[in-house]
Amino acid sequence: MAANTDIEPVLAFLPCRTPVAWVEQIIGDLDTLLLDHASLELRAAQQAQKLIRKYGAWESRGHWQLSGAFRSTLINRMSRIAREELRHFEQVVALIEERGGRYAVVSSSRYAAGLHGLARKSGPGALTDSLIIAAIIEARSCERFFSLIEGLDRLDGSIGKFYASLLRAEARHFDDYLSLARSVPDSDVSGRLDVFLGKDAWLIESRDVELRFLSGPLADLRPSLTQSL
Secondary structure (H helix, E strand, C coil): CCCCCCCHHHHHHCCCCCCHHHHHHHHCCHHHHHHHHHHHHHHHHHHHHHHHHHHCCCCCECCECCCHHHHHHHHHHHHHHHHHHHHHHHHHHHHHHHCCCCCCCCCCCHHHHHHHCCCCCCHHHHHHHHHHHHHHHHHHHHHHHHHHHHCHHHCCHHHHHHHHHHHHHHHHHHHHHHHHHHHCCCCCHHHHHHHHHHHHHHHHHCCECCCCCCCCCECCCCCCCHHHC
């Protein structure tokens, strides 16, 4: 399956592809995949709203000042992303229910926490890092959808079609976050990208202790999430 032109920049941006072992494991546990995916869509909407609350209002942030144009762009893009992510959340929950399941809050994987653990806590660096992390999460999510639908003949038909429909939105979210990061005054995007992309590769390629949408391959045969619900 050739790369969709909408996501070619995403695949070129990321340092590695999803391991085949993860794809094999998650296709065997689609209920866990969908439950974690729903939680991630909800958190993505909340993160976009958090950025509006923290940086959208016109006020000084220490020794640096965001321009009105930047704030306006941030508000417009984050508002749109929040709406789209909530819509995706609704769609995933509907898919879970169509399969006879129910939405449940699940524990987070190590992925987002691993990236945020490297983020700066104040000044323009904090905003730059938050936007870079969001861009990488959107890019990796897009790549995960693509990795799953590459094996469409082995993936549940409704899930495969749904994930194919999300590719363009996730690629656009990636671009929105990255372009905003590059617009932050006094930002060091290229240097910070190296830091976070290196962490992304380690988290995606190394063995994990729980199977999630953004986990590495499972290290052993521990019980799946849905087996414990």
